[in-house]
Amino acid sequence: METPKKVRWMQDILPDAHKYHTFLKKVFRHELRKNWFKRITTPVLEYKELFEWAIWTGTDIVDKEMFNLKDKKWRNLVLKPESTAPILRSYIENDMQSEPQPVFLYYVEPHFRYDRPQKGRYRQFFQIGWEIIWESDPILDAQLIYIWYTILNKIWLKDDFKIKINSIWTLKDREKYIYALKDFYENKKNLLSEDWLRKLELNPLRLLDTKVEDEIILAWEAPKIKNFLKKDSKNHYEKVKEYLDLLWVPYEEDHKLVRWLDYYCHTVWEFVDNSWRSQDAFGWGWRYDILSKKIWYKDEIPAVWFAFGMERLAEALISKNIKLRNKDKIDLYFIQLWDEAKKVVLPLVLEARERGINTQVSLWTPSLKAQMKKANRLNASYVVIVWIMEAHSWLYQVKNMIEWTQEEVKKEELIDYIISKIWEDSLNFYCPARDLLIS
Amino acid sequence: METPKKVRWMQDILPDAHKYHTFLKKVFRHELRKNWFKRITTPVLEYKELFEWAIWTGTDIVDKEMFNLKDKKWRNLVLKPESTAPILRSYIENDMQSEPQPVFLYYVEPHFRYDRPQKGRYRQFFQIGWEIIWESDPILDAQLIYIWYTILNKIWLKDDFKIKINSIWTLKDREKYIYALKDFYENKKNLLSEDWLRKLELNPLRLLDTKVEDEIILAWEAPKIKNFLKKDSKNHYEKVKEYLDLLWVPYEEDHKLVRWLDYYCHTVWEFVDNSWRSQDAFGWGWRYDILSKKIWYKDEIPAVWFAFGMERLAEALISKNIKLRNKDKIDLYFIQLWDEAKKVVLPLVLEARERGINTQVSLWTPSLKAQMKKANRLNASYVVIVWIMEAHSWLYQVKNMIEWTQEEVKKEELIDYIISKIWEDSLNFYCPARDLLIS
Numbered sequence: 068m069e070t071p072k073k074v075r076w077m078q079d080i081l082p083d084a085h086k087y088h089t090f091l092k093k094v095f096r097h098e099l100r101k102n103w104f105k106r107i108t109t110p111v112l113e114y115k116e117l118f119e120w121a122i123w124t125g126t127d128i129v130d131k132e133m134f135n136l137k138d139k140k141w142r143n144l145v146l147k148p149e150s151t152a153p154i155l156r157s158y159i160e161n162d163m164q165s166e167p168q169p170v171f172l173y174y175v176e177p178h179f180r181y182d183r184p185q186k187g188r189y190r191q192f193f194q195i196g197w198e199i200i201w202e203s204d205p206i207l208d209a210q211l212i213y214i215w216y217t218i219l220n221k222i223w224l225k226d227d228f229k230i231k232i233n234s235i236w237t238l239k240d241r242e243k244y245i246y247a248l249k250d251f252y253e254n255k256k257n258l259l260s261e262d263w264l265r266k267l268e269l270n271p272l273r274l275l276d277t278k279v280e281d282e283i284i285l286a287w288e289a290p291k292i293k294n295f296l297k298k299d300s301k302n303h304y305e306k307v308k309e310y311l312d313l314l315w316v317p318y319e320e321d322h323k324l325v326r327w328l329d330y331y332c333h334t335v336w337e338f339v340d341n342s343w344r345s346q347d348a349f350g351w352g353w354r355y356d357i358l359s360k361k362i363w364y365k366d367e368i369p370a371v372w373f374a375f376g377m378e379r380l381a382e383a384l385i386s387k388n389i390k391l392r393n394k395d396k397i398d399l400y401f402i403q404l405w406d407e408a409k410k411v412v413l414p415l416v417l418e419a420r421e422r423g424i425n426t427q428v429s430l431w432t433p434s435l436k437a438q439m440k441k442a443n444r445l446n447a448s449y450v451v452i453v454w455i456m457e458a459h460s461w462l463y464q465v466k467n468m469i470e471w472t473q474e475e476v477k478k479e480e481l482i483d484y485i486i487s488k489i490w491e492d493s494l495n496f497y498c499p500a501r502d503l504l505i506s
Numbered sequence: 507m508e509t510p511k512k513v514r515w516m517q518d519i520l521p522d523a524h525k526y527h528t529f530l531k532k533v534f535r536h537e538l539r540k541n542w543f544k545r546i547t548t549p550v551l552e553y554k555e556l557f558e559w560a561i562w563t564g565t566d567i568v569d570k571e572m573f574n575l576k577d578k579k580w581r582n583l584v585l586k587p588e589s590t591a592p593i594l595r596s597y598i599e600n601d602m603q604s605e606p607q608p609v610f611l612y613y614v615e616p617h618f619r620y621d622r623p624q625k626g627r628y629r630q631f632f633q634i635g636w637e638i639i640w641e642s643d644p645i646l647d648a649q650l651i652y653i654w655y656t657i658l659n660k661i662w663l664k665d666d667f668k669i670k671i672n673s674i675w676t677l678k679d680r681e682k683y684i685y686a687l688k689d690f691y692e693n694k695k696n697l698l699s700e701d702w703l704r705k706l707e708l709n710p711l712r713l714l715d716t717k718v719e720d721e722i723i724l725a726w727e728a729p730k731i732k733n734f735l736k737k738d739s740k741n742h743y744e745k746v747k748e749y750l751d752l753l754w755v756p757y758e759e760d761h762k763l764v765r766w767l768d769y770y771c772h773t774v775w776e777f778v779d780n781s782w783r784s785q786d787a788f789g790w791g792w793r794y795d796i797l798s799k800k801i802w803y804k805d806e807i808p809a810v811w812f813a814f815g816m817e818r819l820a821e822a823l824i825s826k827n828i829k830l831r832n833k834d835k836i837d838l839y840f841i842q843l844w845d846e847a848k849k850v851v852l853p854l855v856l857e858a859r860e861r862g863i864n865t866q867v868s869l870w871t872p873s874l875k876a877q878m879k880k881a882n883r884l885n886a887s888y889v890v891i892v893w894i895m896e897a898h899s900w901l902y903q904v905k906n907m908i909e910w911t912q913e914e915v916k917k918e919e920l921i922d923y924i925i926s927k928i929w930e931d932s933l934n935f936y937c938p939a940r941d942l943l944i945s
Contacts, residue, residue, distance in 0.1 A: 070598055070599060070802060071553075071555075071556055071559070071595040071598060071599065071801045071802060072553065072595075072599060073548070073549060073552070073595065073596070073599060074549060074551045074552060074553055074577075074583060077549035077551060078549065079546065079547070079548050079549070079596045079599075079600060080546065080547040080548075081546060081596075081600060082544035082545060082546060082611070085544070085545040085546060085547065088547075089535075089545060090938070090941060093936070093938075094936075094938045096528075097936040100833075100834070101859045101864075101934060102859065103834075103866065105521035105524070106521060106524040106528060107518065107519065107520060107521060107524060108518070108519040108524065108527075109512070109518050109519075110512060110513060110516035110517065110518070110630045111550055111585070111616060111618075111630060112513045112516060112573075112585075112630070113512070113513060114510075114511065114513055116510075117510055120510070134551075134575065134577075135575070136573065136574070136575035138513075138573075138620075139620070144513060146550070146551075156510040156511075156512065157512070157518045157520075159509055159510060160509060160510065160511060160512060160518075161518060161520060167880065169870070172521070177550060179550075181577075181578070191549045191550060191551070202870045204869065204870035206848060206852065206869045206870065207869070207870070210852075210869070213856065217860075218938075221937070221938045221939060222938050222939075222942065223939065223942060309849075310849075310852065313849055313852065313853065314852065314853060314856070362510045363509060363510060389942055389943070390942070390943040391941055391942065391943070392940070392941045392942065392943055394539075394941075395539070395542075409645060410748075410749075410752055413645065413649070413749065413752065413753070414752060414753060417652065417753070420540045420541065421656075425540075427542065430643065430645045430646070430649070431608070431641045431643035431645065431646065441606065495540060497532070497533075497536040498660070499529075499532075499533045499657075499660045499661050500660060500661075500662065501831070502529060502830055502831045502833075503661065503662060503828055503829070503830065503831065504828070504829040504830070504831055
């Protein structure tokens with residue numbers, strides 16, 4: 068039998084990486100709650116048809132790029148590749164239309180894709196995203212961008228990104244623009260590779276969103292969608308920019324920033340990594356006013372969303388050498404020897420932790436030497452050694468490990484003594500009952 | 507096209523339920539971190555063989571009760587039904603043996619099962635669990651139980667559960683006991699149904715763990731495993747009880763509490779719902795010292811774990827009418843009319859939120875009446891109406907909605923004014939930079 072292995076291109080998020088995830092979740096949870104978003108969780112599995120309806124053109128995307136499975140009744144399921152369609156499905160299915168509108172929802176979810184991932188990317192990855200459903204006012208687009216901008220500033224990534232925005236109008240209205248694009252590229256067919264020609268056929272918008280240098284140069288020359296906007300769309304786009312200016316959010320207009328699924332519309336934006344590393348996107352958002360018509364026969368439900376990749380953002384912090392404050396600094400370390408001592412130490416450890424002191428002990432059976440070594444490596448501030456004698460005498464020697472001094476303290480005064488010595492600030496408290504009410 | 511639907515027997519966790527999940531996660535996260543556990547996340551998908559190895563006997567469990575799928579290379583995958591085997595897999599694969607032992611890990615994970623769920627149970631469900639790997643000292647079993655006991659006390663479920671414990675020894679040593687059990691039931695074969703006879707054949711331990719009344723009566727009469735324990739096992743079990751006594755944790759011994767997978771051993775325990783509702787378990791744990799030998803050819807790695815079902819615990823709080831404190835109480839509500847007012851109000855709202863005031867506004871386009879109604883329904887403490895005139899005059903009327911009074915406040919003093927009026931305590935702060943260090 069070999070060493071058991073994780074599924075290929077999946078990841079274990081180990082404790083050191085998890086600290087960043089936990090931190091980011093806390094930051095976003097706080098900021099989003101403040102802005103009135105409520106958390107939702109949809110299942111990992113959805114019926115395949117939900118995404119087929121959503122994507123419409125090219126349902127082979129669903130087969131090729133998603134994890135497919137069948138249940139025992141041969142219904143087709145997929146592991147969700149994203150959460151916008153599932154959340155809109157949930158909005159409709161749970162009749163959230165009867166609540167006050169718009170609805171503000173956010174999520175922290177694993178998503179899945181079946182492509183061959185690039186370095187550092189995985190087939191299961193985490194996204195935090197937020198959606199505002201049933202309101203078309205452009206002020207919301209600007210507000211979503213502002214929230215993200217604020218958060219990135221707060222976690223010291225201020226200088227590491229720039230914001231690109233564009234308007235892609237609506238499916239129907241952008242037809243005219245797509246003709247113009249086709250015209251533009253038609254004359255240049257002799258410059259185009261086979262891959263390009265295929266894109267030109269399929270959806271010329273995709274020619275604009277490219278990482279190939281030649282294509283980028285050509286894309287700059289291409290007709291710009293903002294010159295084609297009709298009054299309503301133009302108005303929407305101008306308002307978004309006006310609100311961004313009002314909120315002092317800097318942005319760059321980029322007519323090459325497009326998204327090609329049918330149901331995307333109006334404002335699209337990206338937070339682009341500005342560092343030497345790459346031009347990868349940190350986060351991205353757009354309107355999807357007509358998705359509801361694709362997964363449901365009824366109304367058009369205007370909506371807008373924003374999401375970012377957790378791994379990508381954690382990586383940005385780590386690569387900038389931004390470390391998280393160590394909340395686990397040990398203030399008190401018990402060294403115990405023999406079974407009798409263990410019985411004295413265990414309740415003391417638990418009491419100390421209950422009172423907010425970060426306390427560590429090896430309650431199992433390592434040697435004195437091993438325990439000493441560990442106390443040193445953990446940089447414990449105070450160490451108490453409990454031998455058989457101490458276990459019975461109720462008088463302990465407390466070692467101050469920073470000043471290398473020692474004091475004698477009575478057992479019943481030990482916890483108070485430590486609290487008086489360490490910063491009140493470093494006490495670690497949370498009393499759940501504070502958050503509870505019995506009605 | 508019908509209304510899109512979630513996959514059958516899956517659940518959307520909507521915001522009202524999510525509040526309880528968020529609360530419980532916070533409580534456990536805090537308590538577990540205090541006790542030195544670090545968070546880990548393993549992928550939703552694992553190779554099927556991991557669970558086949560773990561379960562060994564009766565691999566049809568894997569086919570029948572799990573979600574199976576194949577990747578494009580026809581490798582067999584499953585959606586993980588539990589996290590102990592994946593975490594031990596991760597421990598081995600990521601060479602956590604080279605870190606200081608034992609390793610303390612916890613997780614909050616979706617698990618999946620393919621049976622026909624009972625009412626209120628789902629095919630995707632969440633568990634919080636914690637594992638201590640590479641240490642056999644019985645003090646850890648007691649400590650795990652103590653942590654849970656403390657948590658349940660803190661969230662006001664003190665009187666709603668009792669703790670049952672038992673020892674099931676080790677696979678090899680319990681053979682003798684199983685013979686005794688078979689003997690006992692052998693004479694009573696005429697009383698046994700076909701289902702019982704099958705269990706007797708397969709694993710007589712399962713006859714003890716039953717919800718059928720006749721079977722329960724018989725099980726009480728059956729030989730008790732604690733009379734069969736050899737010295738080491740007896741010693742382990744006695745120590746666990748001794749430590750529980752020391753920590754003032756009440757428990758009941760129940761020789762009928764058994765688990766029948768081969769790799770379970772020594773201490774098993776359950777927190778049982780004590781209310782009128784049912785005898786369901788809130789949470790459960792046991793040792794699994796030999797799991798490592800089943801999924802790996804090498805060493806025996808002593809380990810112990812505990813987990814509980816999130817939905818079950820949230821339900822217990824709700825059914826007891828324990829409500830969560832509303833952190834979203836609105837202190838300040840802006841009513842705005844016309845586009846000019848919007849532009850004045852938006853930055854004010856964001857500043858108020860930044861300074862910790864729970865602020866609400868309808869930035870889109872509802873009528874004055876709709877906004878008034880909403881402010882009332884949300885029980886907002888202070889309301890500011892911004893008409894065209896206010897938008898230009900910089901002098902606002904602030905309505906105190908509790909005392910029905912009104913004061914005139916300058917725009918630049920508005921935020922400070924509100925802060926001076928509401929409790930400092932109700933300000934809602936978190937500054938991420940506090941948790942960051944640049945190295």
